[in-house]
Amino acid sequence: MLTLPPKVTPRAWERLAEIGAQAQGKALRVAVEGGGCSGFQYEIALDEPKEDDLVLEGAGEKVVVDSVSLPFLADAVIDFADELIGARFVIENPNATSSCGCGTSFSI
Secondary structure (H helix, E strand, O other), rough: OOOOOOOOOOOHHHHEEEEEEHOOOOOEEEEEEOOOOOOOOEEEEEEEEOOOEEEEEEEEEEHHHHHHHHHHHHEEEEEEEEEHHHHHHHEEEEOOOOOOOOOEEEEE
């Protein structure tokens, strides 16, 4: 079965460029871990790319996803939201059957 990689919005690439992630030798790591109030949770951090990562590139920046998390993020959209409640990277995941109000926890 073919797994479609996640997509990264122009707004997310712009924010990574503002942060200067690549200049620090870092990429935005998006991972899925067990836990959270819905069964799975997103882990989003600046990190160094690893050998088995899928590397997405745009605007001179990188987003990386490890091979274990990739099936959970198939065809997802990685975006950046700057809202009244705060600014953060967000994941729009078509694989999630439900999610919690915080937006960082989901179930499949």
